[in-house]
Amino acid sequence: DVQLTQVPSSLSASVGDSVTITCRASQNINNFLNWYQQKPGRAPRLLIYETVSRQYGFPSRFSGAGSGTEFTLTISAVQPDDYATYYCQQSSRPSLTFGGGTRLDVK
Amino acid sequence: QVQLQESGPRLVKPSETLSLTCAVSGNSISTYSWNWIRQTPGKGLEWIGHIQPNGASAFDPSLKGRVTLSADTSQNHFTLTLSSVTAADTATYYCAGPGYSFTYWGQGLQVTVSS
Numbered sequence A: 001d002v003q004l005t006q007v008p009s010s011l012s013a014s015v016g017d018s019v020t021i022t023c024r025a026s027q028n029i030n031n032f033l034n035w036y037q038q039k040p041g042r043a044p045r046l047l048i049y050e051t052v053s054r055q056y057g058f059p060s061r062f063s064g065a066g067s068g069t070e071f072t073l074t075i076s077a078v079q080p081d082d083y084a085t086y087y088c089q090q091s092s093r094p095s096l097t098f099g100g101g102t103r104l105d106v107k
Numbered sequence B: 001q002v003q004l005q006e007s008g009p010r011l012v013k014p015s016e017t018l019s020l021t022c023a024v025s026g027n028s029i030s031t032y033s034w035n036w037i038r039q040t041p042g043k044g045l046e047w048i049g050h051i052q053p054n055g056a057s058a059f060d061p062s063l064k065g066r067v068t069l070s071a072d073t074s075q076n077h078f079t080l081t082l083s084s085v086t087a088a089d090t091a092t093y094y095c096a097g098p099g100y101s102f103t104y105w106g107q108g109l110q111v112t113v114s115s
Helices: none
Strands: A004-007 A010-013 A019-025 A033-038 A045-049 A062-067 A070-075 A085-090 A102-106 B003-007 B018-025 B034-040 B044-051 B057-059 B067-072 B077-082 B091-097 B109-113
Touching (some): A033 A062, A045 A062, A070 A085, A085 B044, B018 B091, B044 B067, B044 B077, B044 B091
Antiparallel strands (some): A033 A085, B018 B077, B044 B057, B091 B109
């Protein structure tokens, strides 16, 4: 099964900072990598699918990149609404897995 | 607009069987695969399994043997059954889909395993 390692597990940023979260897969998953944003008490929301495609409703400051085994999520200028936990998820079947999550909070 | 709604017991005794249902509106469950996911504070998000339109299903290996997925296309809902539950199965359970990247999620159902 594919294991996903997400780093860092937490980070602090000020409004306007650029941040990058990395997700590493234990084997090649091509571009089958998705990102989710979750706020406390809410279900996760799909943010990026298939590595680079931004889901409708999310602003362009969110971007995804990578291929194979290494992927990144970048927030180019953090806004107050971005403080949340972010998860990567691989959709290379048959089993699907999530990364451990990255909590983004206020510096 | 697609909506998912989980239902089932919020409290289950150890060694018993947990059964949850996900009602889907706005999309036919016979078109795509649909998933169960759970979340615990200590382990984050954990994919449980999915059921495909042809009725086939796949599960996380750690849960295989305890999990059964089924679907009722006439009611447009699908069901998770988890047997021999322990305290480690205490979690918020979500249904999500369609397919393998989860655009739509239920609101989640907090389930506690306790005597």
